[in-house]
Amino acid sequence: MATVDAIFEATIQVLLVDGPVRLTTTHVAERAGVSVGTLYQYFPHKEALFYGLNERYLDVLADKVASACEAQRGAPLAQMVEALVTTYWRAKTERAEVTRVLYRSVAELDNTALLAAFSRRVDAATEAMFASACDAAFDDLPTVNLMLLTTIFGTVRNIFERALSDAEGRALHAQLSVMCLAYLETVRVTRRSVPAAAASAD
Amino acid sequence: MATVDAIFEATIQVLLVDGPVRLTTTHVAERAGVSVGTLYQYFPHKEALFYGLNERYLDVLADKVASACEAQRGAPLAQMVEALVTTYWRAKTERAEVTRVLYRSVAELDNTALLAAFSRRVDAATEAMFASACDAAFDDLPTVNLMLLTTIFGTVRNIFERALSDAEGRALHAQLSVMCLAYLETVRVTRRSVPAAAASAD
Amino acid sequence: MATVDAIFEATIQVLLVDGPVRLTTTHVAERAGVSVGTLYQYFPHKEALFYGLNERYLDVLADKVASACEAQRGAPLAQMVEALVTTYWRAKTERAEVTRVLYRSVAELDNTALLAAFSRRVDAATEAMFASACDAAFDDLPTVNLMLLTTIFGTVRNIFERALSDAEGRALHAQLSVMCLAYLETVRVTRRSVPAAAASAD
Amino acid sequence: MATVDAIFEATIQVLLVDGPVRLTTTHVAERAGVSVGTLYQYFPHKEALFYGLNERYLDVLADKVASACEAQRGAPLAQMVEALVTTYWRAKTERAEVTRVLYRSVAELDNTALLAAFSRRVDAATEAMFASACDAAFDDLPTVNLMLLTTIFGTVRNIFERALSDAEGRALHAQLSVMCLAYLETVRVTRRSVPAAAASAD
DNA sequence: CATGAATGAGGGTTCATTCAT
DNA sequence: CATGAATGAACCCTCATTCAT
Known part of the structure; x- marks a missing residue:
């Protein structure tokens, strides 16, 4: 699904740009253009x-x-x-x-x-x-x-x-x-x- | 110094027993038999x-x-x-x-x-x-x-x-x-x- | 916003009742009837x-x-x-x-x-x-x-x-x-x- | 006494140079050239x-x-x-x-x-x-x-x-x-x- | 399904104070 | 009387997770 892909790519981008320390669910969701809630609908936990x-x-x-x-x-x-x-x-x-x-x-x-x-x-x-x-x-x-x-x-x-x-x-x-x-x-x-x-x- | 050694060994023990996620300064200090304060006297941060x-x-x-x-x-x-x-x-x-x-x-x-x-x-x-x-x-x-x-x-x-x-x-x-x-x-x-x-x- | 007002008022109350020394974020949040997390959503730091x-x-x-x-x-x-x-x-x-x-x-x-x-x-x-x-x-x-x-x-x-x-x-x-x-x-x-x-x- | 004077002056210096946030007993004692213990012999508390x-x-x-x-x-x-x-x-x-x-x-x-x-x-x-x-x-x-x-x-x-x-x-x-x-x-x-x-x- | 404000447990860190040497 | 390592309570702040809308 497009959303899942976007989240994966956002994860990579966050890692690249902000480093592993800033790899928070909220941050990833933001960069993926979705809300944290949505992220949690596709992944049960971080x-x-x-x-x-x-x-x-x-x-x-x-x-x-x-x-x-x-x-x-x-x-x-x-x-x-x-x-x-x-x-x-x-x-x-x-x-x-x-x-x-x-x-x-x-x-x-x-x-x-x-x-x-x-x-x-x-x-x-x-x-x-x-x-x-x-x-x-x-x-x-x-x-x-x-x-x-x-x-x-x-x-x-x-x-x-x-x-x-x-x-x-x-x-x-x-x-x-x-x-x-x-x-x-x-x-x-x-x-x-x-x-x-x-x-x-x- | 003995304290530093104890802290290092405690760090390893915590990693072994509780895993990297439980590697907290308090936990390490406890296992080393010292207080957190002491730990921070030898190491400026985690x-x-x-x-x-x-x-x-x-x-x-x-x-x-x-x-x-x-x-x-x-x-x-x-x-x-x-x-x-x-x-x-x-x-x-x-x-x-x-x-x-x-x-x-x-x-x-x-x-x-x-x-x-x-x-x-x-x-x-x-x-x-x-x-x-x-x-x-x-x-x-x-x-x-x-x-x-x-x-x-x-x-x-x-x-x-x-x-x-x-x-x-x-x-x-x-x-x-x-x-x-x-x-x-x-x-x-x-x-x-x-x-x-x-x-x-x- | 109502929450912000509540937090401000709680800050004053804490200052009045407990004094500046007890002005902790947790304490203020409690008195405002919100959680610390909420306080930190409106104010980046104390x-x-x-x-x-x-x-x-x-x-x-x-x-x-x-x-x-x-x-x-x-x-x-x-x-x-x-x-x-x-x-x-x-x-x-x-x-x-x-x-x-x-x-x-x-x-x-x-x-x-x-x-x-x-x-x-x-x-x-x-x-x-x-x-x-x-x-x-x-x-x-x-x-x-x-x-x-x-x-x-x-x-x-x-x-x-x-x-x-x-x-x-x-x-x-x-x-x-x-x-x-x-x-x-x-x-x-x-x-x-x-x-x-x-x-x-x- | 000379020690008390040194501690007072050190207090002022710490305030001037490092600001009120760094006004710790240890820091003041250091700048005064004495140990914390000595400071506490002249002043019961901070x-x-x-x-x-x-x-x-x-x-x-x-x-x-x-x-x-x-x-x-x-x-x-x-x-x-x-x-x-x-x-x-x-x-x-x-x-x-x-x-x-x-x-x-x-x-x-x-x-x-x-x-x-x-x-x-x-x-x-x-x-x-x-x-x-x-x-x-x-x-x-x-x-x-x-x-x-x-x-x-x-x-x-x-x-x-x-x-x-x-x-x-x-x-x-x-x-x-x-x-x-x-x-x-x-x-x-x-x-x-x-x-x-x-x-x-x- | 999507949202995002709210939650609160828990982590890192500081520092006034003590006490054995 | 001086020392300074050790203490640990308490603080600030984060962030995974939930849930009412």
Whole structure:
């Protein structure tokens, strides 16, 4: 609904412009152009508003990653890694300030469940992608995949957390791909040139 | 001073037992066995208390990392990485619940300056360590070092953030060493003063 | 608005009954029959409440003086002085306790701006009145007028400040008129459009 | 005692430099170069400190006025008035900022008793002075005297209260003498040239 | 459904005062 | 007698939430 969207966007704007301290229901409602009463008709309490915002944010993010993964089915490993890292990086960098502010505010929320749901979706998408790699296979793909995602999520977050310059950010983005690929090359099963078989198994 | 220590420890206990929402000055003072007035004699405001706690936490952490780095001067690369990752991991795992709760709460604080100071210390220590490696050299050590730390910090944080099981945590810890080493092996310069042996081992 | 009036009146009552020390926002709100929150919806902080009360008080006072001055346009000097002094005195004496308590409490407030606005209004009104006197004129009316008002304001205040009895108060009120008139007779210019009569009366 | 003096002076300094809001016992003690504990050995509570300061201030003021009055015994009326007004004005103007700050702060204190004592002393001094005037006598000297002092005290206070410029202040000082003398000339007994008799009656 | 004035529990903070050293 | 750390009652103010209109 338009109202809900307006409230979500207002929440972000309040966070951006006035900071987390001024994130009051009244303030959000005002900026959304509705009354507090209306806000409370869509969200039973403040936490629900924040929870919803993060849910939506993570849904969109998961969508993007999942799409990218599907587009890479059967591609070579290096390309997959590049696509995954870059998709995630772009999604986070697009509205860097929003990303930063959301990173900082989720602390006020028990977002474990949210993160679990998000992780499940992304895990599934990336695992399926890597399983379909035309030029690589892994003994313990679940662990490798978990490690990879943990690294990507964590590293990107850390880049935002330390107030690194854009140049440093870009450099680290490139290095992140290098690192992830290096890792995958290291842990892939040694027999590699089984292209046809691996491909037909997909 | 004993009082300050008691207040810091009380802060942690309140965070652990009652959660960040119940982190009130009165509550902390009570648990520390002092009056609010006393608390305010050591910390000008609530934020300063929290800031101080984090400062101390990061100082201890940086100390541990720096010591480990110094102990590794001149060691081979693989051992350095292992030592670095394990030191950091142990420091974070020792009191896992405390780590988790601090990860979640620092977001409410503008800890940019704190992180910057912490990063500067750790950066210097690890860069000096890697520069002394007996079996490896790097073209752009600063960037490589920055990337490595960003990955370690971020990955560990993410492990805590997603409520992963101990087993998964341990697995990822091991993988983290693998990943870091894989990265360093990839970006190191091939020629080195121990040319033949090092090259053939690759 | 009714609520604002209730709060103002409650402020006065608290001052009267409990004294300036007990003038707390909670206390005022209680006595006004509203909650603290409501009080803060009309006044951004405690000082604003007090400032508003004084503003209103001075506005009413200035109104009374201004009306009296207009009613005296063209009257003889003695009558003007009598009217001015008596109007001011009555306004202050009507609710003597309120006057006393406000005199004592305004000091805690930076009411310079308030007093300036009040003075400007009263100055203008009395100066216009004296300029229209049918039987007197002044070389430097602004200074004379300023002196007169300063004396009236100050003397009345001092009567309240020293806890003089009603009888003493009444006596001083009468003397105040005498004094003001004596002053004006002394500083008026002798030549006037009613020359002979006015001059011989001196 | 030197300590008491230091504390009094520190109180004034705190009022001047930091304002009435920062007038805390700790702050005063610090500026006086002693500890709070010491302050409490000389003053049982904060109010006593403030009371003492005002008492001393009024004592000095009364001394000055009384001396001036004694020096005017037997002098002509006009000279007496001039001396009285000027003495009081000078005493207040000498450290104008201190005067202003004390005027503003006495409100926090029930200084009725203090003012009564002060008034009694000054009343006696001025009444004795006027009774000795070589060229004037009064039917109801107590009332006339009370009126005169009330006017002088009140007018001077009002000059300080309105933030009048120095020039305006000086002008009003001059006018104040004019006004007081005009008043006394008006209310003196009509038979005037009884010089010898009046003088011998003293 | 929308509104927004009213609510009041509860938080951060201050500061007069005490008392063990 | 001096010190100053400790105390804790009390204050100002905020803001999530409700409900009569």
